[in-house]
Amino acid sequence: MLESSWPLLSLLIWLPILGGVVVLALGDDREELGRIVALGTAALTFLFSLGLITGFQSGTAAMQFVELRSWVEALNVNYHVGVDGISMPLVVLTTFSTLLVMIASWRRVTVKPAMFQACFLMLNGIMVGVFSALDAILFYVFFEVMLVPMFLLIGIWGGANRIYATIKFFLYTFIGSVMMLVALVYLQFQAGGSFHILDFYGLDLPLNAQIWLFLAFLLAFAIKVPMWPVHTWLPDAHVQAPTGGSVILAAIMLKIGGYGFVRFSLPVVPEASMTLDWLMIALSLIAVVYIGLVAMMQQDMKKLIAYSSIAHMGFVTLGFFVIFAIADRTGGSGMLLALEGGMVQMISHGFISAAMFLCVGVLYDRMHTREIADYGGVAHRMPVFAGFFVLFAMANAGLPGTSGFVGEFMVILAAFQANFWYAFAAATTLILGAAYTLWMVRRVMYGEVANDEVAKLEDVDRRELTVLAVLAAAVLWLGLYPAPLIEIMEPSLENLLEIVAAGL
């Protein structure tokens, strides 16, 4: 394990939280100063997080930037953080998305702006904590505490039906996580009192216990991802959340579910994962196909993107759990490809969904409606914006050259080695995704200018342009040259496969 010479991860966790407290203390009276502090904190956090990339040793699967301090000594709970190739990109994605949200919502929020920004900053720190926690209880603390700022974000700044949506969101995710708490307590008991997550790996648990643990983890993470049939909170939460909230929700919170599967389910209970892989594959394919069809019928742009998120996250879970079927068929080759595909898909979806929600936000700020039917011919009035919108829509549909293609293609390719029909069902996304996204683009962007409101639209300003251009660059970079990302992840994923194989 590689110790850190100075506490970079702690900085990434606590700097934004502290910044949030400062912004809250400044209050709404000193709004402008608070805003600058908030943006500054987010920018600084992002800059520091780049240190993770430069300082990362990509040839090893060991945890890096590790910090270990005793926290609750009587219970053997430690403040133990560190990242490997799986979590490091997600940490950077978190700080990156928060910075974008800060820029995108600059001066957009007039109700309680201080609290709004503070919520985002605190979320940033908490989510970095989720990805970097190596102590199960620390992980749980961050995992759960994350709900509180999000609950307030949706409930205070959300749309008309926000209260219903936020309570649904909270209760859904809470029921998932408390089951995980019981699982973690049980694991700690089995692991001889240690809460170190890596100590949970390779425990010799009977299959019966493994299956219960797997189901507990499944409930927690499937709700977060979300997988069919526990996805129903997501469209509500997304539609009601303010733009920034939707971005964080889609770009990062959903990834926490995926991350949980690779950090807990696969390595801790490999035998149960193998036994129940049919269930996971089935649920993933239902998400891809059925939710794809559902997305097509949506009248609300945010809802459409929310459903498309569920469909795309189906690829992540498919990639993670198809490995056992691949191993059956080929004896091992292709497993790594599946895991990498799932991981790349997570990062890529982080960029694309953020971009899509921000685009809807740009339109919503001007028109105050998300109904597709209220738009038409926007491209005539907003040509620059239309360019970006189409690019992101293409990426969402999985066009080669964009990041959306890479992950999906890798997963489909890997799925072929497991079973033709898995791959076939997954590949329908290329048609369905194209159908629902491009149909939306056509109805919103093209055609005649639909009404007077649209005729008055103005193109993106410099602030919006910056945000969209940065995301476009990210989408294209990952689409054309994903090698550096894969290089970072590969040793850790190989190591994961070894742990899984050893546990079978």
Next chain:
Amino acid sequence: MTTADAFETPDLMLALPEIWLLAMACLVLVVDLFSKDRDHTPAFWLTQFALVSTALITINVQWGVDATTFSGTYVADAFGTILKVAALGLGFLGFAYSRDYMRDRGLLTGEFYILSLFAILGMLVTISAHNLLTLYLGVELMSLCFYALVAMDRDSPRASEAAMKYFVLGALASGMLLYGMSMLYGTTGSLDLATIREAAATLEDNRILFLFGLVFMVVGVAFKFGAVPFHMWVPDVYHGAPTPVTLMIATASKVAAVGLFLRLIGEGLEPLIADWQQMIALLAVLSLLVGNTVALVQTNIKRMLAYSTFNHMGFIFMGLLAGAPGGYGAAVFYAVTYAMTVAAAFGIVLLLSRKNFEADQLTDFRGLNERSPLYAFIMLLLMISLTGIPGTVGFYAKWLVLKATVEAGFVWLAVLAVVGAVVGAFYYLRIVRLMYFDKPEGVGPQPTGSGGFRAVLTVNGLAVLALGLFPGALVAICMAAFAP
């Protein structure tokens, strides 16, 4: 010692906390009698001084000690110290929060302080009892004072009804307890808990009678806890009693109930753990299920907190039935931190109440964030702590209990409990929702209260956060108290 009848001079120093508190209570009685102050200011300050000084004496005299005195009828030990300090501290909070409220309603009398002090003395005696009669004496002293306190607002029909109900059911519970004790005495011929414990380990002929006694005592204890199905008095008493009295009953008396359980059943009947574990498990299950479901539909916050108490009592029972050091430590931690959190919640209710106005409807919390961001935030902390969200102390309490339960092999009970916690999340979140998302009808109640009240309440609320971030010391103390 030559014979059992030989007179030993008891070690009075060991029982100094109770002796001191008794003396102070009498002093308050006399001082208040001669004081002309209409607000009973001397009584207030003397009472607070009595509580603080007794707590300090308890720590000095009893922490780290494990000894009996008065011929084995009184015991001082580590967990007793924790519970006593908690009870005294909760009394301190109760008095600090209640002054304005009681004055506004013409209830601020000397009797309020004296009865409360004697109730707290009863708790201390219960916690330190090592003999069935001492135990009963402590329980009755506490209960009788509470009956009177509930009825203090004698012009209120609701308070009178609550007091009547509390008295009748409480007397029934005491009867059960006493009847169980008589069976124990009948089989063992002793009132001493140590002797009973030895007898319980080697039961032969009298086993059935002994177990009958156990059942009666569990029922009596469950009454005092307010555990389902012996809970009927709780909502009415919480609702009907003046809020400061509700605060005392909801917090300090629960701590004392834990002491009662640990002395009588945990210590005295420890060899029969296999027998009472199942009974307690049943009580825990019923408490978890019933409390939560009914709390969902309450519109009065005092009633809501009453029904949600059952859920928390369920958790405490889970800790208690896990036995061993871990379970008892978890139960004590849970009881102490739960009581602290609920005390602050009632403090907020008192803060929002004014003359002729009780802020006890849920709707009174609408838009609190607009009127008072600080107290809305504190209420948010309290609610998420009661829900069990990390970052607040309620999480550690729940987790310690779950840990003990799982380690004792009751995984199903742990699962049931966390499902209960999710149901609980719904009604606790409703308060957060009202405070943060809703607009008040009209202006809504403003925070009132003196500076001292507000300061204590703020510290109390933030302590929930501070202990949630750094629970280490308190956890260590609670666990050390039961370490073999």
